[in-house]
Structures are given as structure tokens and as C-alpha cells.
Amino acid sequence: MLNVADIRKDFPIMGQKVHGHPLVYLDNAATTQKPRQVIDAIVRYYETSNANVHRGVHTLAERATEQYEEAREKVTRFINAPSRRNVIFTRNSSESLNVVAYSWARKFLKPGDEIVVTPMEHHSNLVPWQQVALHTGAKLRFIEMLPNGLLRTDNLGEIITEKTRLVAVTQASNVLGTINPVTGIVRLAHQVGAKVVVDGAQSVPHIPVDVQALDLDWLAFSGHKMLGPTGIGVLYGREDLLDSMDPFLFGGEMISRVYLECAEWSELPHKFEAGTPNIAGAIGLGAAIDYLNQLGMKNVSDHEQRLVRYAIERLEAIDGFRLYGPKEPRGGLVAFNLGDVHPHDVATVLDTYGVAIRAGHHCAQPLANWLDVTATNRASFYIYNDEADVDTLASALVKTKEFFSHVA
């Protein structure tokens, strides 16, 4: 069990008042807050060890390189990657997915090939594949969704076929909270020789993820959604796949030898890290992983499960509350509408009570179309949220309802 009161003390932003009310931050699916430990790691790096990595002989350069590569080791262990060669630092999940799209899919796919995605994908795991389709002549195919927001699995064999070269699927939906059956999808895909790229932006921060146990080909996730700094993300890739891919960005660090007319590439993972990396970002992510490890990812996940169950129970009692997505299994977030009150209005009213939620399409417009809404509200939880936050949310929603009762 998490001790939320203790955890909160580690988050300097939590002391804050918004419009006179204590901040209740429920926009964690967008980005999470940062504990003192992560902020301190960044400060410490700049105050004691800042230098460029991999190239310098002097003490600071050695220190910076060591800390940067140590962060990579932490990521490696966190997702149980076979080696640090599998772990590439990027800016965010979006870039990680684009690396696979540019360096693998655009290289290997051809007309007649099929890319299987789902209608619940975040734009970052959809638009890159639309572009791959456009440029290679491959075709997009969509796994179907059941009315409750789960993926339909009984006809998966008709969608993932011999023509499939790639399946791009999110492990956890950032709107519906759906946890997708990645294991089954991977098994099916591998049976037909297809590769699987998993969007872990909403899973890696919240549940234990083991790339070897799941047998993933690629996994993308973002540091800023798991207590880490902005500007740092990860692409995990199987070594043979990474080896088969062309480099993505070209420049310093990623080369071994350069002549006027040509160049040779560095070994993994540097082949995919051109230019000076976000060194402080990687180190901050390492500190975030230390923090999560200390809590235990199983405990993090249990905490969120309990909280989201409580939230659904509490919110469904509100007149006009409509939940989107399945009840179980689900990640620690709830997307909903409140009668006819526009989500923008809900979010604005909640903000005047200090409650931060998100309103909009959550970068999943096709899913919004599927739900037949232009926008939804979304409250998303993390380790520093507790039942009291849900209660504040619920009572603010009741007040919102009342405020708009005579108009909407």
C-alpha cells in the first residue's frame, strides 16, 4: 500500500493553492508532477557534473557520461530489457514511435502489406502509420472495438493475417482506461511473422511492464508521464530489429567514421542518438525510476486500481454522469461527460475549485468520433492522489451540475 500522505510531501507543487483551493491534480495522463528527488537529481547534475557525454577525457565529461549511461541501465532494468543496447533515449513516446515508422516501417513495408492498429490509439500511434501507409503503399487495418470499449478479440485472426507486417497497439488507452490484451496480440502477430510496436505511454508509468515476458518488438514511453522530466522518452527495441534499421537522425555521436562523402554508424544504442542528448533529462528519468522502484510498481498499480474503483462508484452516483470505457480491467483514469454540460465548461468550473482535469479529445479524435462525442472530461490518477481527491472531484462536479442546471 502506498502512503499517500508521505508521498505528497515529496512533491513541492502539491502545497499550492489554485483559486484559493488546495490543488487537486487529476491530469496525470497528460503529464505527472515531479518529486523533489527528480528535481534534485537535475539540479545536482547541473551543479556538479554538467558536461557533454561520450567524447570528453576530462573529469566532468566522465562523470556526465557515467551518470547518463547509469540512467540507461536503470531503464534497462525497469522494463527488463536484455541489455542497454536495446534502450534508446528519445524526446517522448511520439518520437519513439516515429523512429520505428521511419527507420523500420518505411524501409521494409511495401504495397500489399498491412499495418494493424486500433481505433483507440493516441494520434502519436496512429498518424505515423497513416504516413507509412501513404509512403509505402501498405494498408491500415483496424481491430474492432466492442461497445464497452474493449478490443474485439474473437475475430482477431481475420485482421491479423499473413499480410500483416506490423501491429501498432497501445497497452493502455489514455481515454477509455482499457488495458489491451497485448500478450495475445503479440502471439498472434508473431505467428504470422508480423512485428508488434506497443505504445506504453499509459502503461509503463502505471503497471509493471516486462518487455521480455511480453515478447515485445518495440515499446515506446515518455519520462514526463512517470515522474520524470519533460524532453526525455524511451524506445525499446529488439536488438536484431534495431540492427536491421537505418539510423533515424544523422549527426554527431551516432557515427563511427565520417568521410566527405559517406559515414559509418556507431553501435547500438548510439546509432539512434544523434547530437547531444538530453543528459539532464535522462538522469532525471533515472531518479524517477528509482522513486517508482522504491514504491514498487505492483503497489502503484494496486493503488490506482483501488482509487479508480472508488472513483467510478462515487461519480456514478452523480445525476447525468456518463462513464466511457469498460469497468474492468481499467487503468487509473475516468473519461466522462456530465449531462449536456460541455467538457470545457466542466473543466473551467472544476478549476475554480482547484481541481485540474482535462477536457477535449485527448489526442484521440478517431476514438471521440467512435464514442460520438466531440469531447470528454478526463480525471486521471497517480501515486499522490487519494480518496479525498476523488471526493473533492465529486463534490465539485455536483456543484458544476447545479450551476449549469438552469441552462444546459
Added chain:
Amino acid sequence: MLNVADIRKDFPIMGQKVHGHPLVYLDNAATTQKPRQVIDAIVRYYETSNANVHRGVHTLAERATEQYEEAREKVTRFINAPSRRNVIFTRNSSESLNVVAYSWARKFLKPGDEIVVTPMEHHSNLVPWQQVALHTGAKLRFIEMLPNGLLRTDNLGEIITEKTRLVAVTQASNVLGTINPVTGIVRLAHQVGAKVVVDGAQSVPHIPVDVQALDLDWLAFSGHKMLGPTGIGVLYGREDLLDSMDPFLFGGEMISRVYLECAEWSELPHKFEAGTPNIAGAIGLGAAIDYLNQLGMKNVSDHEQRLVRYAIERLEAIDGFRLYGPKEPRGGLVAFNLGDVHPHDVATVLDTYGVAIRAGHHCAQPLANWLDVTATNRASFYIYNDEADVDTLASALVKTKEFFSHVA
């Protein structure tokens, strides 16, 4: 004139001892140290305003968006860009140059077209164009260099011709210190209808750069080389060119509408910023720009000029010292060799005296080949360096020379 003693007080890392000696940091061309003001801006952001940008209705999201866009305004004014629409945040110079390579050059170049570069380019402004050539059938052509490390200009008209579509040139060399005649190159290129992309990684941090006065088409630079955090860079582009380019990375933020099979792009600059950006990085860069503005870029440049002149005078008195590059005009750095002592050995010995310099090819292997060396030493200065640092460097070099005198 800069008050170096006062400036140093702003840099927490400067208090440090390395192997028992006070740190003398002369590896600024690789990355610069960060003032308290920049570190504080990052900490303040995480402690008071952290949220995802552009999408949220709540107070933190508004604050984060405002600060992120304010940082863009600061960059806009710093390089005198016409509008914030011209300013794209990237990870570093390398990524900025790759954006031009992927989204413009790969789209528009064809066999028979020529790309003009120089042999003194950093790998980041060479390898992307090698790849463009490979993929489009365009041809690389090289401006010649004079023995003193200046570009040969009397035959530029034979190299930049009607066939030229793009000229990629660094404004300041990271090895030779050469300041290239960008104005003349741009005029010539524009006369034949070619575009010019300028690598500003070693110029924007050190001299006033005005993209409109220089009439640049694109300019790339890195935050970490100008007191800013790691993981943030800038691509400036002329608006009509940015409009004509396809987006580079696909995903959240950079789209306007997304359907299952296709998508529309956001307006500039968001079209080129997929996914959650390095928000804290941009804000930190904004603080770095504030700091530089307060010093005045003219003063920064004068200070470095004076320092490098002093350094050359002082170091040339050392037996066996060999300087690479022109004497004037030159940026604030000196690349050199010391008799037959290998640069790695020089850098290691200097480190034992607390002096941090770089040894190697400085990510410019073709230039090293041109100089006919495998490696050089490089001492590079910035606002917190002074004559005393040069003196420490000089006496450490003399000791290095002595130490190796019986062997090398």
C-alpha cells in the same frame, strides 16, 4: 566589458575542485555550464507550473503553456525572427538540421541538383546531406578551404551554381574557430535560387545573430551550448519554406484534425512539434537568453575575442605548440597540438591540473583528415573564463610538455 568575477558567482559548478585543483572549464564548445538563473527557472517550473501545454483548461496547464510560449518569444527576439511562427523547438542543432533534410531536402531535391557544403562542417551538418544525396540522387559539392582554414571565396561562383539547390554551412567552425562569410554566401546562393541552411551551434551562443539581416533560410542551434539546458534546440525557418515542408514527426500536438485514415496539420510552429515538448528545457533556454541579453551579445563576443587573442599569444610561446585555423577573424576557441604528445594524453594530464579541454576529432573527421591529424586539443572559452584561466592552461601545457619530453 564583462565582469567575470561576478559572472562566476552565478555558476554553482565553478566552485568545484578537480583532482584538488579549482575547475578551469575550457570545453564550452562541447557544452556550457548553467547559471543559477537557468537552474532556478527549471526548478521553479517544476515546483509551481508543471503541466502539459496547449491542451489543458486548468490553471497549471495555462501557466505552463504561457511560459513555454514566452520562451519561444524570447528566442524569436533573440535572433530577430519575424514571428514566433518561425521558431521551432527541437532537441538540439543536430535534430534541427535533420528536420530540414527530411522535410525539405528529401521532398524537393532530385538527381542533378547539388548541395554545397564545406569540409569544416560538424558531422551534424554533413551526414544529413550525405543521406539526402543518397536518397534523392542529388550531389554533394564542397567549398574549398585555404591552408589557413578560411573558406576560399574567389571561386565560389564555380561551386554555387544554377544546379545548387541548397547550401549548408556553419557560421563558426567548432575546431578552427573560423567565422565564415555567411552574408556573401547567402547572396550568391539566393542569386541562383538556392536556399541556405546555417549551422549556428557555434555562432548563436557567441555573437549577435540576426536572421533577417543575414537573410537566412534556416538556422539551427542548441540551447546547451548557450547556458541553456540539455535537450532543447531551435530551428528557425522562413515561413514560406516551413509552410512548403511536410511535417517531420507525426503525433499529438502537431495535428489539427485526425480521422482513421488521414490527418490535417496544425499551423506553424506546432506542425513541427509532435508530442509533449521539452517544456522545462524551453523555459530554461528562455532564462539563458535573458542572462545573455543582460550581458549583451556584443559584450560576450568582445570578451571572447580579447580572450582568444590573449590565449594565442600566450600559447604560441610554448615550444611545440601548433595552432590550427586562422588568427583573425576567429571564434573564442583554439584547436592545437603540442609537439608529438597525443591529444588524449594532453587532456588527461591537463585534467589532473583541473583544466577541462577536449581532445579528439570534435565530430569533424573530414576536417581532421584535411588537417592531416587524427586528433587535436581544443580549449574553448565562454563568459566565465578569463586571462587567469588561460594562464593556468598555459602552465599546465608547459608541465605536460616536460612530462612527456623524455618519451614523445
Added chain:
Amino acid sequence: MSLEDIYKDAIMDHYARPRGRGKLEHPVIVYHAHNPTCGDEIEVQANVEDGRIQDVRFSGHGCSISQASASMMTVAMKGKTLPEAKATLAKFLGMMRGEPGSYKELGEVQALQGVSRLPVRLKCATLAWHALEVGLSQHESGQSPRGPVHVLESKDL
């Protein structure tokens, strides 16, 4: 900021009973605006006769602010000459940008002033006005009344 500072009575009234909702038979001005952050869509249509906005309507969907603001706009614009309309537009956008000055002449539209302190909602409040502005300038430059969907981005108010 309290709820009442944002959701002024006039706003709630226009939201509950929108004026000028609908479409015209033969509009000479049609502009469709879209706010990508929230998915709001507003189409503004207008007819111009003898240099005067003879009628103006809006359709689409969105939050209370965008709907109320569109409704207010139709009231404010109807019957205005083109120069008057442009002056009012400029005045309104100036107010929303937070420029100091007196906005008395805007009448009940002043109720939207509180929204100017909410950058994200600002886009909701200006969506319809911005659509009319582009529609008017397309009309004056003789462009077809069916322009492309316009996307309002943050800060390009």
C-alpha cells in the same frame, strides 16, 4: 477568479437562449472555424447589402462561452456597415487581448471580458468573431464564400 466572474449573467443568458442560431439561404459570407483543442466548430454566415451586414447567423457546437459569444456577436453585428463591423471586431479582439481602454460601446459583449484572463477559453470566446473577421476580409477581396476550414491555434488570436 470566481465562477461568476467568468460565467456572467449575460453569457449564461445567451447560452441558454442563443440569438442568431441557424443558417442563411444565400449567404455571401461563410466561414467555418474549428478549435482543435476541444473540437468546437462554428460556422458563421452573413449577408451584406448596400455595404451593411443585413443578417448574420451561426451554427455548430461548442462550450457555453463559444456559443454565447457567437450569439452575442450576431446581435452586435446585425445592421452594421462594414467599417462599423470591422471597428467593433477590432475593439472586441482588443478587449480580449487585454488591451487597456474603455469598452463601453460593446455593451453586453463586455461580459466576455472576464474570459480574457483564461487563455485557453479565450479561443472559445473569439472563435465566432475570428470566423466573421476572416469571412469579411474574404468577401472584400472577392474570394469565394466557402473558404477552407480555419484552425485557431493558441496565441494566434
Added chain:
Amino acid sequence: MSLEDIYKDAIMDHYARPRGRGKLEHPVIVYHAHNPTCGDEIEVQANVEDGRIQDVRFSGHGCSISQASASMMTVAMKGKTLPEAKATLAKFLGMMRGEPGSYKELGEVQALQGVSRLPVRLKCATLAWHALEVGLSQHESGQSPRGPVHVLESKDL
């Protein structure tokens, strides 16, 4: 760390008067290693007869550490059986990785131990040994003696 901790006398001696410099007429083992950070290149050649390293040489250029280390390696390896050579290699790499233990049997090669605390220079110190290691394993698996240029990356010691 002082200068003398890094540049031990034995290192300076091997750097000043390298042993085993040169090439062989008909080597059965040839491996060319390259350190991209500094541009150092070392080619190691060896001959094996009756399961024994009959001769071993190095050529190329680099810093004092890489040259001295290569020179020491030729002395240490010459005349060793393949199992002995591999054991010595493992011992040496263990020492350079900072593993605790006694390294007495390495003799003067122990002078390189101080370098193990300088991660970047570590690559210089292990370049030739690493080249021999790969060359030996190519030899044992019957591969051609002219392998590809090998690139030593940080941390892949």
C-alpha cells in the same frame, strides 16, 4: 589522482620503446580496432603454431596508453598457449573492469590498473587486447583473418 598514478614508469617505458611493433609476413590472426572517440587505430596480428601464440605484433597509432598497452600485450602473450592467452585476457579485462582480486600474475601489465579509474582512457588501454580477443575467437571459429574494422564503444568493454 596524480600524473604518476596514471602514467606509471612501465607505461612510459613501453610508450618510449614499444615492443612488438610491426606486422607479420603471414599472420593467421589479424584484427583492426578503432576507437571513434579519439580516432586511434590499432591492428593486432598473430601467428599460432601447435596451439601456441608463436608471435604477436601491433601497428597503428594512438595515445601513450593505447601504445604502451599494446606493447605490453605483445610481451605478455608471446609464447602462450591459446587457453593461457585467453585466461590472461580475461584476467586483464577483469582488472580493467575494476573487479577485486589479485593480479600479480599479470606482472608489469599491472601498471595499467590505474587507468581503470579513467573510463574514457580505459578504452585506450583495452583496445589492443580487445582486438586480440576478437581475433582469437575468429581464429578458433575458423573465420577469415581479415575481419571488419571493429569499433569500441563506451561501456562495451
